[in-house]
Amino acid sequence: MGYLYNMPSSEGWAIGLAVLFTLMAFNEFSRSTKWGGLAIFLVLPIFLTIFVWPTTAAPGNEYGTGNWFNWVKTYSALAGVLGFMAIRFIPGLVKNKWALAFPAAILAINIFEACFRDFQVYSYGAWDGEVINHLWLMSGSWNIMNGIAGLLNIIAICGWAGIVISKDKSKDMIWPDMIWPWIIAYDLWNFAYTYNCIPDHSFYAGFVLLFACTIPAFLIKKGAWLQHRASTLALWIMFIMTIPTFASHIAPVPTTHNPNAFFIVSLVALLANIALVAYQFNKIRKHKFNPLKDEIYKETKAYQNAIAENV
Template identity: 45%
Template sequence: MFLFETISFEAALAWLAILTALVVVNEITRYNKQMGILFFIVIPIVLTIFVWPITSGADSGAQTANWFAWVKTYSALIGCYIGLGLRFSKRLQAKRWCLLLAPGILAINILEAVIREVEVVGMQGITEGMFYMGGPWNYLNATAGIINILCISGWFGILISKDKHHDLVWPDMLWFWIIAYDLWNFAYVYNCLTDRAFFSAALLISCTIPAFTTKRGAWAQHRVHTLALYMMAMMTFPSFFIESSVAVPSTHDPIAYWTVSIVSLLFNLGVLAYQVRTIIVRRKNPLTEDIYDHFKEHQAIVKANR
């Protein structure tokens, strides 16, 4: 295959199982505050003390025994804590500046990946237990990541739904930004997570599905929840994603690296161009206003959550 080696029937089933588990558990974690506390505070504390030092510690020899895996895990968990605070604390909701915390942690999360992408440029062969093939494509996708950060809009337009779930809803985060993010993120995991990219694609789709079905407008919440859950699983069972019988290696074909990175960059450039045009034509202040409040989808999301 172009991107991956042969995908066995068992590997396809494992991929579907991971996707399904992430979608289902995400729904459980958004059900109420107690579920959020259990999955994102209690369980990570137990794993941090008793499990991860063994499975992903510096002396473990695991593919997750590096700074990025640890930082990504805890930055995702911090994003969950910010979401829990905004969703269930009236005090935080009353302070307008606190709304900046959600897009802020999202931007930091993307920036972490951009830094890692640039770091991977100099990696060739087996490094940290995985095969890397760094190249110019990493710079292309790092640029796409920076553009994706610049295209985050509606920082002050975040809402908390009035239903029992108290979801964090972001009306200005519409489908084209989400697709731009997905393309960038897939290129990132393909370039930098190498032979773990196959299952990382399931993670990426697991937050996109509910963003267009069960709870529209809550992509950021779905993303941080599924990312935290996935990272917790990866830190606990690092060998499953790369050494098990269902692991699917990447082809490590330079053409594949170039392709995913070019597609990522071009789509993000398109979103940036459209955003700049919208700001100019509609005379919007991107720092304080929702840019896309003229979209019916935006208006529907606002109406459904107020």
């Protein structure tokens, strides 16, 4: 990690772990009770939008939270959470093919927003690194590589027609065809995006935040990665929009600003997503799947485990 970041002290690691477990705890609370989810992701954001964010995330503020991307990402993440709650708790929606297209669509939109941001950072021409809109950024080939990696990740989204609702009390949105190859490729791409576009905030917004949704997807509620991702992302963005000094002043973990680190992180993300698309397209060709209708990974153990535990 010392290659990527100027490593935090033991106190810094403790703060990172506290953020991780807090995100996971609120995710568990919001998914286990419908009213808890509505309180956190509907009532609270309305209050913050009216009374808090116009000050803490004002356009052009010194903390970097007042740019278009932060505002768009906040509401697109919240739209995802609330849309998924509708699918989970409104009878009949899970049987509607248009409703089931929503999770794939909002996921693709969120990835595309980030790809656009990577290309935008490249367009700044900050080849030696400079502060732009109160964020330190360094433009380079890594922005192009990772933007392409994100577009490939969108292409590889599949199997949403097989989304089901778990039979337990929490009524989680289970996407069994979204198995570990796609999740890992996404995580590598998203970490590279945060490293490229919010580098000195990426320890929390990338490294910690991705663990906050990936751990539950593998160890707590299998098949519900997208639901975990949307909730933890919305929680983090709401927090950082409310307390914008956290990652920059209260508990900063800056990157090393090493161009080689930027290049390697994005190269790994690009190679992982090329491999994912090549593997997936080979399965589609071999089995004559329709990626807009068919589930691709039904024969895998990961898919079967998700079905067995939830249906």
